[in-house]
Amino acid sequence: xxxxxxxxxxxxxxxxxxxxxxxxxxxxxxxxxxxxxxxxxxxxxxxxxxxxxxxxxxxxxxxxxxxxxxxxxxxxxxxxxxxxxxxxxxxxxxxxxxxxxxxxxxxxxxxxxxxxxxxxxxxxxxxxxxxxxxxxxxxxxxxxxxxxxxxxxxxxxxxxxxxxxxxxxxxxxxxxxxxxxxx
Amino acid sequence: xxxxxxxxxxxxxxxxxxxxxxxxxxxxxxxxxxxxxxxxxxxxxxxxxxxxxxxxxxxxxxxxxxxxxxxxxxxxxxxxxxxxxxxxxxxxxxxxxxxxxxxxxxxxxxxxxxxxxxxxxxxxxxxxxxxxxxxxxxxxxxxxxxxxxxxxxxxxxxxxxxxxxxxxxxxxxxxxxxxxxxxxxxxxxxxxxxxxxxxxxxxxxxxxxxxxxxxxxxxx
Numbered sequence: 001x002x003x004x005x006x007x008x009x010x011x012x013x014x015x016x017x018x019x020x021x022x023x024x025x026x027x028x029x030x031x032x033x034x035x036x037x038x039x040x041x042x043x044x045x046x047x048x049x050x051x052x053x054x055x056x057x058x059x060x061x062x063x064x065x066x067x068x069x070x071x072x073x074x075x076x077x078x079x080x081x082x083x084x085x086x087x088x089x090x091x092x093x094x095x096x097x098x099x100x101x102x103x104x105x106x107x108x109x110x111x112x113x114x115x116x117x118x119x120x121x122x123x124x125x126x127x128x129x130x131x132x133x134x135x136x137x138x139x140x141x142x143x144x145x146x147x148x149x150x151x152x153x154x155x156x157x158x159x160x161x162x163x164x165x166x167x168x169x170x171x172x173x174x175x176x177x178x179x180x181x182x183x
Numbered sequence: 184x185x186x187x188x189x190x191x192x193x194x195x196x197x198x199x200x201x202x203x204x205x206x207x208x209x210x211x212x213x214x215x216x217x218x219x220x221x222x223x224x225x226x227x228x229x230x231x232x233x234x235x236x237x238x239x240x241x242x243x244x245x246x247x248x249x250x251x252x253x254x255x256x257x258x259x260x261x262x263x264x265x266x267x268x269x270x271x272x273x274x275x276x277x278x279x280x281x282x283x284x285x286x287x288x289x290x291x292x293x294x295x296x297x298x299x300x301x302x303x304x305x306x307x308x309x310x311x312x313x314x315x316x317x318x319x320x321x322x323x324x325x326x327x328x329x330x331x332x333x334x335x336x337x338x339x340x341x342x343x344x345x346x347x348x349x350x351x352x353x354x355x356x357x358x359x360x361x362x363x364x365x366x367x368x369x370x371x372x373x374x375x376x377x378x379x380x381x382x383x384x385x386x387x388x389x390x391x392x393x394x395x396x397x398x399x400x401x402x403x
Contacts, residue, residue, distance in 0.1 A: 025395055028388065100395035111391050118384070164377045167333050171222065174326040175385065178215050178319045179392050 004144055005152045008128060012120035018091075019116015020109060025183075027115035029097035032176040033090035034122045037083055038162060039169040045079055073137035079130040087123055098183045125161040132157065198335055203328030209301050210324020214311030217304045218323040219389075222330075223382065228296040229334050230378035232289050240279050243288055247276035290338040297331065 019027045053065040065074050089095070102108040131138060139145045148157065165172065210218045232239065251274050256265035266272050277284045311317045 024391055098395060100397050103394050103396060164380060168330055168381045170326045171330040174322050178323055179388055183392055183395060
């Protein structure tokens with residue numbers, strides 16, 4: 001089985017190419033949506049799961065989401081599916097895209113590339129985070145099985161975006177909206 | 184109905200309300216540009232405290248010794264003997280082995296930086312040119328205030344008693360505060376890495392947005 005960081009790098013590469021093709025004004029709109037989704041998941045994800053769990057207890061008489069046998073898998077999938085859904089919506093159509101076109105020439109290509117890389121890092125890093133904190137529950141499904149490689153543990157896991165950006169999300173989301181309005 | 188406010192909760196509320204109120208006022212009076220100008224030194228100070236806190240403690244102690252020496256031994260013929268006999272050489276303002284004392288020093292430095300930055304922006308910043316600018320400054324100010332309280336709370340003495348998921352990103356042992364109930368573990372990065380990433384990202388967005396060319400319809 002290939003190491004997880006390879007998949008991570010491939011995903012970032014794919015999003016970088018997408019960024020170059022689409023242009024960074026559209027990519028910045030996606031970044032805004034991603035940051036808003038992260039804010040929602042980090043601040044409200046657990047509350048949503050708690051409400052769902054309390055609702056389901058009425059039917060199955062036990063906590064399925066928070067304490068059941070597959071609770072790690074369910075929680076991890078919940079976070080990842082919500083996030084993927086938001087990402088898909090943000091890439092579909094114009095949505096929050098910034099008005100205008102990128103500058104021509106190498107500068108425009110470089111900015112497109114960087115914005116694509118940033119989005120790739122945020123998307124694949126967030127997926128990794130919600131696998132990591134639940135001890136990679138996808139191994140129940142026969143997918144990736146830990147341990148991570150030494151390189152990933154030393155250099156990549158500390159750079160996972162969610163804990164890195166969490167203290168600043170409340171600033172970043174309005175900042176992106178303000179920049180969008182100014183544009 | 185009587186509400187009992189624990190010291191920890193009271194402290195949390197005071198910090199939160201003060202930070203949000205002050206930041207919102209700055210945003211309202213100086214717009215979103217003033218907010219950005221205010222936010223950069225605050226984050227930089229936080230990052231420097233996280234990365235170079237030990238050097239700051241040494242600097243504070245050295246300065247303290249210098250002041251003690253100046254006040255106690257400046258008139259003495261044999262300054263070395265005076266310094267040793269009066270305890271100047273062993274004096275320390277902040278005990279590096281005491282987490283409470285170092286945290287108090289960091290708190291003082293951080294709060295002073297925030298106050299000076301806000302005063303600087305209010306004094307020298309420009310009034311927003313439109314109501315929209317004021318509104319955007321206010322929105323950013325509220326968000327900035329929350330972030331400020333997030334950075335400030337881990338420095339407070341009652342921090343350990345607050346069962347809230349705030350400020351926990353600064354230490355791995357507080358991970359349960361970020362994600363209570365999460366069975367996995369993750370090495371929480373140094374806050375300076377996050378602050379560095381934030382500054383790079385904000386800089387990139389500002390430059391990128393300024394370079395966006397208007398479309399044909401916008402030019403007309």
